Amino acid sequence: MLEPLLPKGKKPGRPPTWARRQLINGIRFRVRTGIPWRDVPAEYGSWGRAYDLFRRWQRDGTWHRIFSELQAWADAGKLITWDINVDSTVCRAHQHAAGARKKGSFRRSRPAASASSRTTTGSGARVAV
Template sequence: MSVRLVITDAMWDRIEPLMPADPVRGRPRADHRRTLEAIAWKYRTCSPWRDLPNELGPFQTAHKRLIRWATDGTWERILAALLAAADTDADLGWTVSVDSTACRAHQHSAGARKRGHLEGPEPEDHSLGRSRGGLSTKVHLASDSRARPLSIHVTAGQAGDAPAFEAVMAGIRVPRSGHGRPRTRPAVVLADRAYSSRAIRGHLRRRGIRAVISQPADQIGHRLRRSRAGGRPPGFDVETYKERNAVERCIARRKQWRGLAMRTDKRGIASSKGISCVTS
């Protein structure tokens, strides 16, 4: 049975220089491209690691590299390079949309670690929590106007959207092709009513970012009841807000990969970083 591959030659030409170099001594490593295809196959199909086709190599190799590359920054370098190339080609839209989505967690992702210690940064709850639908993980992300993920932050499923906003914004870092600091400040930020708070609007105002955030009905009613003491309503551009569908399309594109629509990883760092660059 042949395995459908997703990494094209053009994609690999961009990714290959960013992969870890082979060791100077000892046995050469397994082919990086085949390992990437193995990781992509696992998340596309949501199959157990042990069911990995023989053509893609040992499942132990793919799983270990997924975690290693998440902790040593390889995935971040790949994603940053792809975003920098898009920005250089003027193909990155800086009207940024922020939203979140819940991913149901499979029971295999909730097993306790039997031995050893965790490697690298990992939250105590492994970004797992109980919401109305049971065990779940919430993925908070920011996308550009062309539905590309710029920043991803994962929390437990019961976490709110607004508390994770600043963490998502802090994750936006697009390197410049020449000299200069990475770009971290969008021109406009679009968000739904879950992000309508004084703290979020003040955060964007201090950074000089235009906010287009809808207000919930209770906030509008409370301001009207206070009359003049309620102050002016925040500015809201209806036409610009229509572009918020970009983040919805970004989420829908990620969830076409079944391993991202339902979490099976025990470690939250793999769920947040492991496959974002491939799906973008």
Template sequence: MWDRIKPLMPVEPVRGRRWANRRRTLETIAWKFRTGSPWRALPDELGSFQTAHKRLLRWAAYGIWERILAALLAAADGVDDIGWTVSVDSTVCRAHQHAAGARIKGHHGTTSG
């Protein structure tokens, strides 16, 4: 998978400090969202959470995530390796109380004529 993603990642700047390993940073971001853990709970072997968080935001601003997703979806769709079935569990959907027809304070629902 990395061989597909690597060409889509931003190149390191010519000047300034070297970036943290892009592959490890990507693995760190994936781990965070896969486990649902807070950023500060990253294991030490994944590196600094500040680096991963900043890179996540920077790559989002540059459109890197959209580019990666589009390329991976196109590749998977091209070899018919993707299923487009979507399932929604309605038990977790909630409406705001006003959407359920709750009364507004001071409003009795009658009109005076």
């Protein structure tokens, strides 16, 4: 299924040491398990060769093209359900969005003076205006 989507080799020369299928399986194994590249089992080929193929195809957009074409194929066959679920428990607002004071831009508003309000002294005694 993947073979028609893969780029064709352009360079003639000696045959590759590792089959492309082995390297792609090694890349899939590494991505699925999350292990470091150096820990890819030898049955998938040299880890350096698998990493080189992965990075080369990542840079030239081959992985994106393969993913887009497989996704289009699966969508045309009604194999994908496009349900969207947003879990709001992981969405957090910034502290400023919650009404917290911002440094440097806070100004105190003074209440308007009115004739009915009387000022008080430090001892609490009222002073006539």
